[in-house]
Amino acid sequence: MAGNTFGTLFSVNTFGESHGPALGVTIDGLPAGIKFDLDFIQSEMNRRRPGANSLGTTRNEGDEIEVISGVFEGYSTGCPITMIIKNTSQKSQDYSAIKDVFRPGHADYTYTEKFGIRDYRGGGRSSGRETSMRVAAGAVAKLLLKEIGINIKAGTIQIGDVKAKKLDFDHTFNNELSCPDEEAAILMRDKIKDAKDNLDSIGGIIECHVSGMLPGLGDPCFDKLDALLAHAILSIGACKGFEIGSGFESAKLYGSQNNDKMHVKDGKVTFDTNNAGGILGGISNGNNIIFRAAFKPTPSIYKEQETINKSLENVKIQIKGRHDPCIVPRAVVVVEAMTAIVLADRYLVWRAYESR
């Protein structure tokens, strides 16, 4: 049970390490005949790739997608699709400090406890670099969802204590944080730079909006759509919180305030508000899906820290390596990708077994 596969009818299996020769993904279940827009997939990879701007890690990778299988003359064949990217900017020698010493907040200790062996060249499989292939798979899922009019857009709404005030997701976000509020984005950028200058890191919150939803996706019991989304989003490294619709705020409300009043207008069902976040009883209600994901501050910081080593001695650690002072800007597209994978999967399940 190594937990590298996700999804049922649209299943995604990733492989590869941060400092190995390559990372890859195999997708099974994409129907034949979907136009395989490689430029779009590459543009999604570029939104996450390390080294793209000064807010992220200085590791600089091209993350150029190579398609190995499942595509012929520009269309999916219905057979497994395999894609890879080659690692080109490894500096594994920078990681001697973490060979036998566990970084606080990272997965070094738990991987060693579980497997007894750990690829200490960077984070190995626990590196955020693993999410590159989720983005590739998510881009393919988006190609399928585009055909049925489902659109997914995420943005940064909080860094540290700086919050976006304007939450209109209908316009283009012209900043590297994908923040809907351009003025707040300037303050957020400063917050990340301050953390970096102080040899520290900072966390934040991403909000995701899904429009064009059809009602009926998701199961009424264990595989509730909101539960599957929570699973997918919390499986992203450093994601520590998930809330849908009014989420934790709903605990402060009365039912009369939290219920989304329903009406029929021109023969169509409408909701006055969207406190449900587009899902009722585990099933999409046709309204936009809206959720938020909280990311902790990057664990690898350059300040000296107290920790332990493999011999169970108390030691100090001084991390070198190349790290993101904040994970959020690069995780925005990862959140979209995991959302797309869940929705593509549930759409195929609905189409195969459930549609009336």
Ligand SMILES: Cc1cc2nc3c(=O)[nH]c(=O)nc-3n(C[C@H](O)[C@H](O)[C@H](O)COP(=O)(O)O)c2cc1C
């Ligand atoms: C896109 C992305 C980039 C990340 N960059 C870093 C990084 O540069 N340094 C680091 O220590 N952790 C980084 N992380 C977080 C670690 O991968 C994560 O904290 C680690 O795997 C431990 O898992 P946990 O925080 O979920 O418990 C990144 C995560 C993501 C999703």
Ligand SMILES: C=C(O[C@@H]1CC(C(=O)O)=C[C@@H](OP(=O)(O)O)[C@H]1O)C(=O)O
């Ligand atoms: C390389 C990427 O980000 C990395 C995420 C990461 C981590 O520990 O999560 C640590 C750093 O890399 P390394 O594995 O070399 O230590 C980051 O640069 C990437 O996301 O593509």
